[in-house]
Amino acid sequence: xxxxxxxxxxxxxxxxxxxxxxxxYLDHDLFDLGALPRASNDYLGxxxxxxxxxxxxxxxxxxxNPINGSIFxxxxxxxxxxxxxxxxxxxxxxxxxxxxxxxxxxxxxxRLERDDDFRKVFNDASDFGISDQGLTIPVRGPFGDxxxxxxxxxxxxxxxxxxKANVIVGLQSVAVHMHDMxxxxxxxxxxxxxxxxxQREVEVLQWISAGKAQQDIxxxxxxxxxxxxxxxxxxxxxxxxxxxAQAVGRAIAMGLIYPG
Amino acid sequence: MIIVIxxxxxxxxxxxxxxxxxxxxxxxGDRLGWEVNIVDGRERDxxxxxxxxxxxxxxxxxxxxxxxxxxxxxxxxxLSDVFSAILDGEPPIRSATIWESTRFCVxxxxxxxxxxxxxxSYATCELMLGSLxxxxxxxxxxxxxxxxxxxDRVLKRxxxxxxxxxxKVADMGKVPALAAxxxxxxxxxxxxxxxxxxxxxxxxxxxxxxxxxxxxxFGTVNGAARVSADLExxxxxxxxxxxxxxxxHAALRLKAALADRIRSRSDMRA
Numbered sequence: 001x002x003x004x005x006x007x008x009x010x011x012x013x014x015x016x017x018x019x020x021x022x023x024x025y026l027d028h029d030l031f032d033l034g035a036l037p038r039a040s041n042d043y044l045g046x047x048x049x050x051x052x053x054x055x056x057x058x059x060x061x062x063x064x065n066p067i068n069g070s071i072f073x074x075x076x077x078x079x080x081x082x083x084x085x086x087x088x089x090x091x092x093x094x095x096x097x098x099x100x101x102x103x104x105x106x107x108x109x110x111r112l113e114r115d116d117d118f119r120k121v122f123n124d125a126s127d128f129g130i131s132d133q134g135l136t137i138p139v140r141g142p143f144g145d146x147x148x149x150x151x152x153x154x155x156x157x158x159x160x161x162x163x164k165a166n167v168i169v170g171l172q173s174v175a176v177h178m179h180d181m182x183x184x185x186x187x188x189x190x191x192x193x194x195x196x197x198x199q200r201e202v203e204v205l206q207w208i209s210a211g212k213a214q215q216d217i218x219x220x221x222x223x224x225x226x227x228x229x230x231x232x233x234x235x236x237x238x239x240x241x242x243x244x245a246q247a248v249g250r251a252i253a254m255g256l257i258y259p260g
Numbered sequence: 261m262i263i264v265i266x267x268x269x270x271x272x273x274x275x276x277x278x279x280x281x282x283x284x285x286x287x288x289g290d291r292l293g294w295e296v297n298i299v300d301g302r303e304r305d306x307x308x309x310x311x312x313x314x315x316x317x318x319x320x321x322x323x324x325x326x327x328x329x330x331x332x333x334x335x336x337x338x339l340s341d342v343f344s345a346i347l348d349g350e351p352p353i354r355s356a357t358i359w360e361s362t363r364f365c366v367x368x369x370x371x372x373x374x375x376x377x378x379x380x381s382y383a384t385c386e387l388m389l390g391s392l393x394x395x396x397x398x399x400x401x402x403x404x405x406x407x408x409x410x411x412d413r414v415l416k417r418x419x420x421x422x423x424x425x426x427x428k429v430a431d432m433g434k435v436p437a438l439a440a441x442x443x444x445x446x447x448x449x450x451x452x453x454x455x456x457x458x459x460x461x462x463x464x465x466x467x468x469x470x471x472x473x474x475x476x477x478f479g480t481v482n483g484a485a486r487v488s489a490d491l492e493x494x495x496x497x498x499x500x501x502x503x504x505x506x507x508x509h510a511a512l513r514l515k516a517a518l519a520d521r522i523r524s525r526s527d528m529r530a
Contacts, residue, residue: 099268100268102266102267102268102311103266103267103268103311103313104266104311104312104313104330104331104332104359104398105264105266105313105394105397105398106398106399107268111268112268137399138332139332139334139335139356140332140334140335140336141334141335142334142335142336142340142354144335144336146335165397168397168398168399169357169399169400169401170399171399172356172357172398172399172400173356173357175356176334176355176356177356179334196336198306198341224295226345226431227295229345230342230344230345233344233345234340234341234342234344
């Protein structure tokens with residue numbers, strides 16, 4: 001799924017009647033990271049082209065590793081701010097990362113509470129000439145991976161609101177594109193290859209591995225036969241397995257369940 | 261009146277969320293007979309733990325009378341998981357600009373029949389408007405919504421028919437469910453507004469909603485908020501009933517002059 005993320009994305013657009021919609025896809029003048037050979041993925045170049053195209057001050061992407069909580073990013077900010085940000089450990093308190101990512105909608109920073117963390121980050125930021133007027137677009141991936149694309153602007157508030165309305169659809173696509181490309185890069189995707197199985201899915205697979213039939217599992221878990229089927233189907237999907245036997249094999253190989 | 265509650269502001273509205281989970285239990289468990297998990301009279305599932313956004317409709321007394329839940333289709337969501345039967349083995353739609361909406365419901369017991377405020381029809385249209393406008397302001401172009409055939413008929417009747425369906429009709433407990441597609445366009449929003457006769461901003465200011473959270477209801481305890489709602493309705497009626505441009509202009513000016521007493525705007529939009 002991760003390696004196919006981009007293919008799926010473009011297929012979706014074809015199956016839906018998107019031809020009348022404005023700015024819904026990546027425009028041609030933004031280059032497609034997926035089309036580049038993996039070794040030369042130029043994340044920063046991509047972000048600069050986004051900044052240029054949408055008329056923004058700065059563009060930053062941050063992805064979060066759900067397993068150890070580490071944050072990695074690509075930003076158009078100057079080196080001085082980058083160094084300061086990392087040295088001060090601001091990523092551990094930055095509400096534009098930590099709070100905004102829990103929204104499903106883009107979060108205008110005016111919505112974030114002006115608490116100690118916010119002031120700490122943005123008092124420092126203003127010393128580096130960075131605006132506290134901005135927007136974070138949260139991204140969620142299928143494996144519990146999360147990311148966010150943040151943009152800043154020093155336009156007047158009314159002009160900023162106007163710009164936002166014009167670019168928000170495009171920025172949504174850019175954010176997910178960037179996220180998928182970073183996640184599919186080697187270092188992180190190795191960690192993310194462990195599928196995000198629910199407790200029930202693991203239980204169902206475990207009982208199958210122990211030789212139980214679906215109706216038996218339904219009785220054991222006091223759920224319907226159909227619900228067992230639903231969990232099983234989902235587990236197969238998450239394990240990229242075509243058959244239940246294949247799913248059980250993979251789950252054992254990954255240490256998600258014990259051999260029966 | 262519509263409020264959007266998500267992970268960023270939910271700590272402010274525990275009572276509204278609790279009422280919403282109770283409404284969902286009554287609708288999906290009791291009335292529709294879906295196979296849902298109800299504990300202590302509240303219906304919750306694992307997707308409620310994934311920081312979804314809830315679009316919630318309140319009546320004029322501040323009661324939760326309608327709600328729907330939204331998730332991004334790029335991450336875990338119902339159609340990629342427990343509703344996969346609807347997709348009949350096909351991979352779920354995954355797109356940066358499509359949200360999934362689930363658990364759309366309206367309190368048919370508390371609300372009256374017929375037309376006008378505090379009716380089932382009004383609350384349904386208002387919630388759909390709130391959902392479409394919230395999505396649109398977030399850069400979302402389409403909503404894929406999991407609904408039952410009755411809600412499908414309601415959508416069609418409200419001049420808000422889905423433009424397409426995905427997958428097949430699948431059994432979810434006693435009743436079937438299906439996945440429908442709605443575009444978040446100005447055209448659809450206008451059609452719906454014209455059908456419902458709703459021309460004001462449906463979102464409520466967060467400070468006003470704090471009243472609904474703190475007190476039993478606007479009507480019995482916080483008279484000022486009730487007056488504010490009535491005042492707003494009066495202004496909106498004046499605007500919608502104005503016969504000439506001049507009348508309309510005057511009505512709009514009146515509403516603007518009373519803006520700080522009405523406070524009907526929301527800062528929920530991105």
